[in-house]
Amino acid sequence: MTAITRGELDAPIPPPGRDEIGAMASTLGMLRDSLIERDRLEHERRRAEAEIRAARDTAQAALRELNAAQANLIQAEKMASLGQLTAGIAHEIKNPLNFVNNFAALSTELLDELKQTTRPALVALDSDGRAEAEEVIATLTGNLQKIIEHGRRADNIVKSMLEHSRGVTGDRREVDLNALVDEALNLAYHGARAQDQSFNITLERDFDGKLGRMQLAPQEMTRVFLNLFGNGFYAAAKRARENGDASFRPTLRVATRDFGEAVEVRVRDNGTGIAGEIRDKLFQPFFTTKPTGEGTGLGLSISYEIVTQQHGGTIDVDSEVGRFTEFTVRLPRQGNSRGAESRE
Known part of the structure; x- marks a missing residue:
């Protein structure tokens, strides 16, 4: 009995007899069987808890992966829709933008020719008239340069939009x-x-x-x-x-x-x-x-x-x-x- 109280559940027990010692041995055997069953149930409980924790961790990891995949899918769908939209917008903008850029460059050249052609007439004007005419020409030249500058910027944006809408390729x-x-x-x-x-x-x-x-x-x-x-x-x-x-x-x-x-x-x-x-x-x-x-x-x-x-x-x-x-x-x-x- 002392060995069993120490946790030595495999200690031998004398065979039960008909006297008091035999009855005590029988009771002791039942106690040992009860303790063995308790240890088995405790072991099963711990194993079940470990399995539950593992299953919970797996489920949480799967949920995180699912949320990440869902976010990526939503972003991909948004990108695809925006790609189609930007492609249409870019194509619609590109043609009139080309006209703006080309005619702005052409107008700059024509203005330079105009200055050369009208130089004798400008010289014939009084100082106030000549200053006013030169100021108008300078303003027109500056305006055309701004149109060309921002037209080029808009053209770069359109090119980026078209590049974006085509998606990515590459070997x-x-x-x-x-x-x-x-x-x-x-x-x-x-x-x-x-x-x-x-x-x-x-x-x-x-x-x-x-x-x-x-x-x-x-x-x-x-x-x-x-x-x-x-x-x-x-x-x-x-x-x-x-x-x-x-x-x-x-x-x-x-x-x-x-x-x-x-x-x-x-x-x-x-x-x-x-x-x-x-x-x-x-x-x-x-x-x-x-x-x-x-x-x-x-x-x-x-x-x-x-x-x-x-x-x-x-x-x-x-x-x-x-x-x-x-x-x-x-x-x-x-x-x-x-x-x-x-x-x-």
Whole structure:
């Protein structure tokens, strides 16, 4: 009995007899059987709880994946509808816009000829008349230059709309992702320097040497990285201008990571940041935080489509106003184009 109280339920029990000791042995046997059954039920309860927890965790993970897939599907449907809409609008706008641009350029040339032809008549006018005529000609010339300038901007917007409406295409092949990211980073930096000689930023590279090669559409992914780098440059330079702190150093950090079945590219700048209320709008076509004339609002929209639809990946953003913005592009190594899957 002492052994049983210690939990040794397999201790031998004397065979029951007819005397008091036998009765006690019989009772002790029943007690041991009861304890064994209790331990079995406790073990079953714990196993059932573990199975319930595992099932709950699986269900929660499936729900998260379902919500993410639903969000991607809604975004893809919105993009498809907007693509069709923008294609129609762009085609309708392009023809009259071409007439505006062509006739504005032609009118500028005719105005130059008019100035040459009427020069003798202008000389014959008194000083007030000549000044008034020259002022009108200068105003007309300035107006035509503005028409040409904004016409070209509108033409670029129309081209971007048409490019967006066609979706993304591109042949997939095996490439070194680290080399692709580094090449795009150098290209974006020198492009920014060509536009503004005073531009400068510290570039930090943290490339995973185990990343290796993977299948993707290099031209399309280069477009994605150029857009992300360009946005990072813009935000960091803007903070440098507005900060007024001479010690502030604009910085863009690019990191790659290998996760086996997927790879990650993180682009982080220490710029102005993005407010939470507009973060959900970043990937919508034509949404931009840049001033008029500095952005069409299609860069991130096209990037989203390239990453999610063409490569089956994800693109997320984390930001804190006045501190940083970080975009994370995650690409599956064996990811297929969702658009291609839907056409099979």
